[in-house]
Amino acid sequence: MRLQYPPTVRIIEVPCTGKVDIIHLLQAFEYGADGVIVVGCMEGDCHYQKGNLYAKTRVKRAKEILDKVGLGGERVAMFNLSSGMGGRFAEIIKEMTNKILELGPSPVRGAAAKAKATGAAGEVTA
Amino acid sequence: MTKVIKEHQLNRMVVAACTPITHEPLFRETMIDAGLNKYLFEMANIRNQDSWVHMKEPEKATEKAKDLVRMAVARASLLKPLMEKPLTVIQRAVVIGGGVAGLNAALNLGDQGFETIVLEKDDQLGGNARNIHHTIEGLEVAAYLDGLIERVKSHDKIQVLTGALVVGYQGYKGNFTTEVLVGPGMYERKIDHGVTVVATGAHEYQPKEFLYGQHHRIMTQLELGHFLHDQAAEAAQWGRVAMIQCVGSRNEENPNCSRICCQGAVKYALQLKKINPETEVLILYRDMRTYGLMEDYYMEARNQGVLFARFDPERLPEVMNDNGALSITFIDHVLERPVTLPLDAVILSAGAWANDTEELASLLKLPRNASGFFIEAHAKLRPVDFASEGIFLCGMAHSPKLISESIAQAQAAASRAGAFLADTNQTISGVTAHVDPERCAACLVCVRTCPYGVPQINQENVSEINVALCQGCGTCASECPAKVIQVSHFEDDQLSAKIKTLF
Amino acid sequence: MIKAKPKPLEEIIDNVKDFNKLLIAGCDGCVTVCEAGGLKEVKILAAALRLYFTQAGKQVQVDEASLTRQCEKEYLAQLSDRMDGYDAAVSLACGVGAQYLAEMYNHKIVFPGVDTCFMGVNEERGLYSERCQACGRCILAETGGICPIARCSKRMLNGPCGGSDKGKCEINPDIPCAWELIYERLKTLGQLDRFERPVEPKDWSTSRDGGPRKIVREDLRI
Numbered sequence A: 001m002r003l004q005y006p007p008t009v010r011i012i013e014v015p016c017t018g019k020v021d022i023i024h025l026l027q028a029f030e031y032g033a034d035g036v037i038v039v040g041c042m043e044g045d046c047h048y049q050k051g052n053l054y055a056k057t058r059v060k061r062a063k064e065i066l067d068k069v070g071l072g073g074e075r076v077a078m079f080n081l082s083s084g085m086g087g088r089f090a091e092i093i094k095e096m097t098n099k100i101l102e103l104g105p106s107p108v109r110g111a112a113a114k115a116k117a118t119g120a121a122g123e124v125t126a
Numbered sequence B: 001m002t003k004v005i006k007e008h009q010l011n012r013m014v015v016a017a018c019t020p021i022t023h024e025p026l027f028r029e030t031m032i033d034a035g036l037n038k039y040l041f042e043m044a045n046i047r048n049q050d051s052w053v054h055m056k057e058p059e060k061a062t063e064k065a066k067d068l069v070r071m072a073v074a075r076a077s078l079l080k081p082l083m084e085k086p087l088t089v090i091q092r093a094v095v096i097g098g099g100v101a102g103l104n105a106a107l108n109l110g111d112q113g114f115e116t117i118v119l120e121k122d123d124q125l126g127g128n129a130r131n132i133h134h135t136i137e138g139l140e141v142a143a144y145l146d147g148l149i150e151r152v153k154s155h156d157k158i159q160v161l162t163g164a165l166v167v168g169y170q171g172y173k174g175n176f177t178t179e180v181l182v183g184p185g186m187y188e189r190k191i192d193h194g195v196t197v198v199a200t201g202a203h204e205y206q207p208k209e210f211l212y213g214q215h216h217r218i219m220t221q222l223e224l225g226h227f228l229h230d231q232a233a234e235a236a237q238w239g240r241v242a243m244i245q246c247v248g249s250r251n252e253e254n255p256n257c258s259r260i261c262c263q264g265a266v267k268y269a270l271q272l273k274k275i276n277p278e279t280e281v282l283i284l285y286r287d288m289r290t291y292g293l294m295e296d297y298y299m300e301a302r303n304q305g306v307l308f309a310r311f312d313p314e315r316l317p318e319v320m321n322d323n324g325a326l327s328i329t330f331i332d333h334v335l336e337r338p339v340t341l342p343l344d345a346v347i348l349s350a351g352a353w354a355n356d357t358e359e360l361a362s363l364l365k366l367p368r369n370a371s372g373f374f375i376e377a378h379a380k381l382r383p384v385d386f387a388s389e390g391i392f393l394c395g396m397a398h399s400p401k402l403i404s405e406s407i408a409q410a411q412a413a414a415s416r417a418g419a420f421l422a423d424t425n426q427t428i429s430g431v432t433a434h435v436d437p438e439r440c441a442a443c444l445v446c447v448r449t450c451p452y453g454v455p456q457i458n459q460e461n462v463s464e465i466n467v468a469l470c471q472g473c474g475t476c477a478s479e480c481p482a483k484v485i486q487v488s489h490f491e492d493d494q495l496s497a498k499i500k501t502l503f
Numbered sequence C: 001m002i003k004a005k006p007k008p009l010e011e012i013i014d015n016v017k018d019f020n021k022l023l024i025a026g027c028d029g030c031v032t033v034c035e036a037g038g039l040k041e042v043k044i045l046a047a048a049l050r051l052y053f054t055q056a057g058k059q060v061q062v063d064e065a066s067l068t069r070q071c072e073k074e075y076l077a078q079l080s081d082r083m084d085g086y087d088a089a090v091s092l093a094c095g096v097g098a099q100y101l102a103e104m105y106n107h108k109i110v111f112p113g114v115d116t117c118f119m120g121v122n123e124e125r126g127l128y129s130e131r132c133q134a135c136g137r138c139i140l141a142e143t144g145g146i147c148p149i150a151r152c153s154k155r156m157l158n159g160p161c162g163g164s165d166k167g168k169c170e171i172n173p174d175i176p177c178a179w180e181l182i183y184e185r186l187k188t189l190g191q192l193d194r195f196e197r198p199v200e201p202k203d204w205s206t207s208r209d210g211g212p213r214k215i216v217r218e219d220l221r222i
C-alpha cells in the first residue's frame, strides 16, 4: 500500500511475537532506543495460537519495569494488527513517534545521542 | 551471485532489496548452488520497510537503509549453518468435511492420483449446498451436487467415510495420524496421511431477532428457497414481501459481513418477480454488497422494481405480528420518517456462521477467529495454507463464500496439498527450538506453554523438543526461566546484534 | 519445592542504589522452577537495574550469574574469583541460598531479590500453594495424606475447629478447610475409623518451636 510513516522506526522480524523476549525489549532500551513497539496478530488470530498473548504479558511487565526505573512505561507498547491493516500500522508508527517526541529522547542515550526517535519493532512475518 | 561467492570465497550473503517472504527462497537456492548453507543468508528489506514508505524523505530513508543493512550484516555474521532433516511424506490425503468444497478438493486430489479419504460427520455428503436450489446465475445446484457426489463415490482413489468424527490427531507435516470414530457403530479407525484439507463449512444463522419462529411466514433465505421450490404457487399469491439484510452479521456477536446474503436477497427477489411480477419486494439493507459481476443482478432487480431502502443499525426495522397479520415499520432513508407496510412474508437474510469446530481446532491446533472461521497463514501469500505446514483450508470454513468461490478455493487447496504430497524431497525446517540440557531445570514451563505440546521431559529428566513437530514460534524460548532454549536462526545473540548495531 | 516470588523492583533499587559494582546471582534450583530467580529473572533484573542507574546518571556495573544451587558450597565457590570485584550481590535464590551466599562471602553485602514464601506445589503455571511446614516429624500417615499443620489455618490436629463453612476455612474462604479435605479423603479410603483414634499431642520440638534445627545423619558421614 506504500502508506508513508516516519522514517525513524527500524523493524526486527521474528517468527511470532511469542519469540519477543522481555530481555530483548529491555535490551533495546539499554542500547538506547527511545521506544519499542511489538506488533503482533490480532488477539485470537495468532498463527501460532497464543504467541501474542504471551507477548502481551511481557510488554505489560516491561512497562512496569520502565515505570519503576524512571524511563516511563509509555515508551513500550504492543499493537495487534492483521496483515490487511497496513494503514493502521502507519498510523501507529506516527502516533508512537509523536508520543516519543513529546517524551523526548530516552535518558539512557543522554545528551550525546542523536536527536531522533528510534523504535525497534517485532513484526510477525509468518 | 554464485560467481562472486566463489571468487571471493564468501561465507555469508546479505541482500539489500525487497521482502524476504517472496524472494528469500530464490536467494537461498543461489546459496545452495554456490555451495553454501542456505541459512547463511540475510535480507534487508529496504523496499517495503524503507523506500516505499518514506518516499518523500529520501535523506532520512537513506540513513535508514544504511541502518537496515547494518542490522542485516550484524545478524548475518552470527548466523549458523543449519541442517535440515529429510522428511518422509505419506502419500495420502485426508479431507475433513464433505460439502462442495471438501468434495471438490477430494476429487482434484484423487484425479492427481493421490489416495484421499473424505471424513464427513453427517450421514450424508453435500453440506449446505443441499439447501440451495439454484445460483444467482440460474445454475441447478442439486444436479451439480448429485453429479459431484457420484464422481467422488465412484472414484477409485477416493474413500468416503460418513458419520465420521475426528477424535485424535497427531504427527507433523507429511506424517499425520488421524483417529476417527465411524458410523453408527462408532468403530475406530486410524488413518496415516501426509496432508489434511479442512473444509468444515458453515451454516445459516438461526435468527433470534425479528420475531423469527413466531410466524410461519417469517423465514430465512434458505427457508424461502425451499418454499419457492416446493410451493411456488402459494408464493405467487404474495402481494408484498420484505427482506431484512445483515441478520446475524456485522453485529457484536458476529462482526463479519456474511458476503452471500446480499446476492441471495437479489436472487430471491428476482425469483419472486419471475413467479409474479406484481409482488412487491422490499429489501431493507445496511449496504448492498453485490460484489463483482453480481452488480448486474442488482441493477436487474432495480429495473424490475424491487425496492431498496437503507436502514441504520441504530434504528432497526420492526416486524409486527398482529394476530397473524404481518407488518413492518422502518425509517425511510429519504423521507427520514417511519413507514409502516402490511406484508405477506418477511425474509431474514441470516448470515453464515461457522460450523462448530472448537474441538477439531484444538485437536489440529489450528487458529480460528472470534467468529469461529479458520485463519489462513497469509491472506495474500499463503491464502489456502495454514501456518502449520501440511494442512490446507477451503470453502466456508475459511469465510462465507459462494459455491463458485468455494469450488475455486477447493481447487487451490487441492493443488497446494497435491504439490506438497508430490514433493518427496522435502526437509524439516531448520528453524526449530533446541534445549541445552545441561541447565534445564525440568520446570515444565516449556511443556505448559508450547501451543503445540511439543516439549516433553525425557528419560534424562530434561526437556526435549522434537524438531519435526516444532513450529519454531519461539514461545518456549522466551518463557523458559532458565534461558536454555534457543530457536535456531533466531537465537538471542542474533537478535541482540540487530538491536545493538543501531546505537 | 520452595516457592518464592520476585521482590518489588523498587525495594531492590532502594537496597542497591548506593553501590557501584553489583552481581545479580540466580539459582538454577527451586526458584527457577517457580520462575522467581532463574537466569531469565537475573537478566531481567540486571537490565532493569542498568536502566535505572543509567537514567540516574550513574555508572554502575551490574553483572549476571546463575548457579546450579546456591545452597551448596561447591556451587557458590564458582563465584570465588569474581566476588572480590563486587561491592554487593543480589541473590535471586531462596532465603537459604541468599544466606549461604552471604555466609560464604562474609565480607560482601548480599540482598535478597525474592520473597521466599513456602514449600508447596505448582498447581498450574503461576499458581502455587503450600503443602508442608517441615515440622520434623511427619504425621501424614494419620491424616489421610493431607497435612493439617501446613493446610489448616489453626494447625488443628484432631478434627476441624467448627468454623468451616461449605468446605472453606473460616480464616480464609479462598482455601479449603483442611479437615474437610481430610475427612473426604479418609472416607474415600474407607478409613473413617481413624477419627476414633486421636492424634497424639505433637512434639513440636522438632518443628521450629525447638529453635533452629539441624540434621545429623551418622549413616552418611564417615
Ligand SMILES: Cc1cc2nc3c(=O)[nH]c(=O)nc-3n(C[C@H](O)[C@H](O)[C@H](O)COP(=O)(O)OP(=O)(O)OC[C@H]3O[C@@H](n4cnc5c(N)ncnc54)[C@H](O)[C@@H]3O)c2cc1C
Pocket (backbone or CB within 6 Å): B096, B097, B098, B099, B100, B101, B102, B119, B120, B121, B122, B125, B126, B127, B128, B129, B132, B134, B135, B136, B164, B165, B166, B199, B200, B201, B202, B203, B204, B205, B221, B222, B260, B263, B264, B267, B350, B351, B352, B353, B355, B356, B357, B360, B394, B395, B396, B397, B401, B402, B403, B404, B406
Ligand atoms: C445462508 C447461506 C446461503 C447461501 N447462499 C448461497 C447462494 O445463494 N449461492 C451460492 O453460490 N452459495 C451460497 N451459499 C454458500 C454455499 O452454501 C457454499 O459456498 C458451498 O455450499 C460450499 O460449502 P462448504 O463445502 O465450504 O461447506 P458446507 O457446505 O458447510 O460443508 C461442510 C461439511 O463439513 C461437515 N463438517 C463440519 N464439521 C466437521 C467435522 N468436524 N468433521 C467432519 N465433517 C465436518 C459438515 O457436516 C458439512 O457437510 C450460502 C451459504 C449460506 C450459509
Ligand code: SF4
Pocket (backbone or CB within 6 Å): B435, B439, B440, B441, B442, B443, B444, B445, B446, B447, B455, B462, B463, B479, B480, B481, B482, B483, B484, B485
Ligand atoms: S522451560 Fe526451560 S528449564 Fe523449564 S523444562 Fe523447559 S527447557 Fe527446561
Ligand code: SF4
Pocket (backbone or CB within 6 Å): B432, B433, B449, B450, B451, B452, B453, B454, B455, B465, B469, B470, B471, B472, B473, B474, B475, B476, B477, B487
Ligand atoms: S518453538 Fe517452542 S513453543 Fe514454539 S512450537 Fe517449537 S517447541 Fe513449541
Ligand code: SF4
Pocket (backbone or CB within 6 Å): C002, C027, C028, C029, C030, C031, C068, C069, C070, C071, C093, C094, C095, C096, C097, C098
Ligand atoms: S538455594 Fe534455595 S532455591 Fe536454590 S536450590 Fe537451594 S533451596 Fe532451592
Ligand code: SF4
Pocket (backbone or CB within 6 Å): C131, C132, C133, C134, C135, C136, C137, C138, C139, C140, C147, C148, C149, C150
Ligand atoms: S506433618 Fe510436618 S512434615 Fe508432614 S507434611 Fe505436615 S508439616 Fe510437612
Ligand code: SF4
Pocket (backbone or CB within 6 Å): C151, C152, C153, C154, C155, C156, C159, C160, C161, C162, C163, C164, C165, C168, C169, C170, C171, C176, C177, C178, C179, C180
Ligand atoms: S476451618 Fe478448617 S482449615 Fe480453617 S482453621 Fe478451622 S479446621 Fe482449620
